[in-house]
Amino acid sequence: MTVEQIFAEVFSIPANTVQDSLELGQIAAWDSMAHMTLITRIEEVFKIELTGDEIADLRSVRDVRAVLRLHGIVS
Amino acid sequence: MRLAIMQPYFLPYIGYFQLMAAVNKFIILDDVSFINRGWINRNRIPVNEQPHWLTVPLVKASQNRLINEIDIVDDDGWKAKMLRTVEASYIAAPFAETILNLFSQVLADAEGRLSTFLFRTLTQVAAYIGTDVCIEETSAIYPKKDRKGQHRILDVCIREGATSYVNPPGGRELYDTELFASAGIELLFLNPNLDALSLRYSGQDGPVFSILDLMMLNSCSALKEAVGMCRLVP
Numbered sequence: 435m436t437v438e439q440i441f442a443e444v445f446s447i448p449a450n451t452v453q454d455s456l457e458l459g460q461i462a463a464w465d466s467m468a469h470m471t472l473i474t475r476i477e478e479v480f481k482i483e484l485t486g487d488e489i490a491d492l493r494s495v496r497d498v499r500a501v502l503r504l505h506g507i508v509s
Numbered sequence: 510m511r512l513a514i515m516q517p518y519f520l521p522y523i524g525y526f527q528l529m530a531a532v533n534k535f536i537i538l539d540d541v542s543f544i545n546r547g548w549i550n551r552n553r554i555p556v557n558e559q560p561h562w563l564t565v566p567l568v569k570a571s572q573n574r575l576i577n578e579i580d581i582v583d584d585d586g587w588k589a590k591m592l593r594t595v596e597a598s599y600i601a602a603p604f605a606e607t608i609l610n611l612f613s614q615v616l617a618d619a620e621g622r623l624s625t626f627l628f629r630t631l632t633q634v635a636a637y638i639g640t641d642v643c644i645e646e647t648s649a650i651y652p653k654k655d656r657k658g659q660h661r662i663l664d665v666c667i668r669e670g671a672t673s674y675v676n677p678p679g680g681r682e683l684y685d686t687e688l689f690a691s692a693g694i695e696l697l698f699l700n701p702n703l704d705a706l707s708l709r710y711s712g713q714d715g716p717v718f719s720i721l722d723l724m725m726l727n728s729c730s731a732l733k734e735a736v737g738m739c740r741l742v743p
Contacts, residue, residue: 467521469677470522
């Protein structure tokens with residue numbers, strides 16, 4: 435599963451609209467529950483554990499990719 | 510006293526109940542905008558190994574209306590269909606009988622205001638899991654005036670005499686730790702990592718399915734232990 439597919443699933447948006455520049459606050463379906471689900475889904479799919487600071491830094495698709503790279507994952 | 514405030518959701522995933530378990534009082538934030546295509550009136554379970562939405566149908570739901578202004582469709586047809594879907598999906602689940610009874614009760618109450626229904630549902634599930642938390646039905650009892658965002662949250666914390674406020678992960682930029690500290694309130698964030706959970710769940714989607722999936726497959730004592738595993742970080 436890709437980052438685009440995770441965003442599409444959690445926020446009910448087309449995967450082809452998930453660009454690096456997309457910020458969470460721009461997504462209509464973004465709220466605290468969706469954010470929790472996004473983090474859990476990222477951890478589940480990529481088999482990683484995010485730290486509190488990493489979670490705090492997740493504000494865009496670009497940020498998600500950057501955190502994944504820190505864990506040695508290129509997506 | 511540790512407090513959390515969060516929108517109501519329909520049978521949310523286990524992270525929501527971890528937040529509940531982390532606090533002494535949990536306030537349902539229902540006087541904020543509804544979110545279309547979000548998780549407020551729907552959640553997913555696996556059907557034929559594929560994610561399937563269970564959706565509570567609403568009357569004129571819109572992001573321009575508050576959650577507590579929206580009604581459930583006055584037609585019981587969807588309830589029977591949803592119940593059949595859940596029955597068929599979990600026919601062999603170890604706790605199917607108990608949870609189907611509970612789910613039938615949940616659906617029987619599905620009428621009138623969405624927020625009232627969600628409060629009852631969340632209360633029923635929390636009680637089943639054994640989460641010892643006081644749940645306040647509506648944030649509307651706290652005067653809103655023109656307060657927004659963290660200022661509304663802080664005002665409710667002060668009114669409740671909270672010593673710490675637990676926030677779901679993310680959105681840290683929306684909160685000013687110093688502002689809360691100046692009011693004597695510690696700001697904490699839930700880390701929803703569920704790797705440590707030894708629960709059974711369906712398919713690769715794992716714990717992000719509705720709590721209903723976990724309830725069908727795990728004992729309430731296992732769920733109680735799991736919701737208590739959450740970690741809080743400053």
